[in-house]
Amino acid sequence: MTVLRKLDAPTGLRPGDHVCWTFADAADFSAAVLPFLDEGRRLGEQLLVIGASRPEVLRTLAPLPGRDQLLASGQLQVHSTVEVYAPDGELSPTEQVQAYRGLVQRALQDGRTGLRVAADVTPLVRRGCGLQRQVHVYEQLADAMMGTVAMTALCLYDAALGTDLLGPVTLLHPDQHHGEEAPLAHLSGRGPSLSLHGEVDATLADSLFRALVDVACGTPGEVVLDLSDLRFLDVAGARALARAAGVLRGADVxxxxxxxxxxxxxxxGLFGLGGGETVPA
Structure with a gap:
């Protein structure tokens, strides 16, 4: 069962934790990344930082204890977002997840206790609808992977992206930090088996529609969405599910x-949708 959490600090994290963390500016970014990495350093993890540009990230990491030694030893690696995720202008969600599996295995072979990744995904989301859809699929596949490997992920997004872009990606993480806002829902699972957790109201309806359509659209045949962990659903949320069902039907899903x-x-029922055998609210 997914435990939906609001994180007030980027520490106290362990392998399997998949965090969506929004930041307001460079200082806010640094305040999240530095303690996150320092915790991983003390735990003996392999550290990977991915940002808009390598020189910019290296400047951000200047206060990290032992930064130069970590870089020299290879325990800390720094790359740009485009270099890692979309070197050819496209993100391949499946290949990216497999690449992270390989990095985890290599880290363990090198005697590390796991892989800890801080990745600013903002540049991808800003590059248009095509990459946004790929990011949604990637975040869903990564979330499904997280419980199976020794990896801790801090996915960073600029808060200036706004609700339209941040809503779907936030929904695809069980651990969330978005200013003072309380997390409402999480869409989890993989392939033909998905689950919706938490609460869906008018503020989250459009985000649910976009996330659900994007992650389910590539699955041929039937996709099952388990609603048993849904604490609240209003008419707007039900309408979003009905819209998603209609769009997916047009894609033979x-x-x-x-x-x-x-x-x-x-x-x-107001929209002609069944919910299977009902469970207590």
Whole structure:
């Protein structure tokens, strides 16, 4: 079961944690990345930092204890976002996840306790709808991977991107830090089996629609969405699920909703959606 968490600090994290962290400016970025990496240094993890440009990231990391020694030993590596994720202008979500699996294995072979990644994904989201969709699929695949490897991920996004762009990517992380806002929901799972956790109201409906369509669209046949961990769903949220079902139907994907809480099932019924066998709210 997914535990939806609001993080107030980028520390106290362990392998399997997948964090969406928004930052307001360079100082805010530094305040998140430095303690996150220092914790990994003390835990003996391999450290990887990915940012807009390598020189800019290196300047940000200047206060990190032992930075130069970490770089010299190879325990700390720094790359640009485009270099890692989209060297040819496109992001391949499946290949990227496999690449991280390989990096985790290499880190363990080198005697590290795991892999700790701080990645500013902002440059990809800013490059248009095509890459945004690829980022959504990647974040979903990465989230499904996180519980199976010794990896801790801090996915960083500039808060200036706004709700339209941040909403879907935030929804695809179980651990969230977005200013003072409390996390509402998380869309988890992989391939034909997805789960929706938390609360979906009018503020999150459009984000749910975009995230769900993007992660389910490449799955042929049937996609099952388990709603048993949904604490609240209003009419706007149900309408978003109905819209998603319609768009996916046009892409030859059948979205089947199962185990809807009774209160959610009533809203779904307004749009001709079934929720399978209902469970208590």
């Amino acid at each position: 059948h979205l089947r909703l199962v185990r809807a809480p009774r209160v959610a099932a009533r809203c779904l």
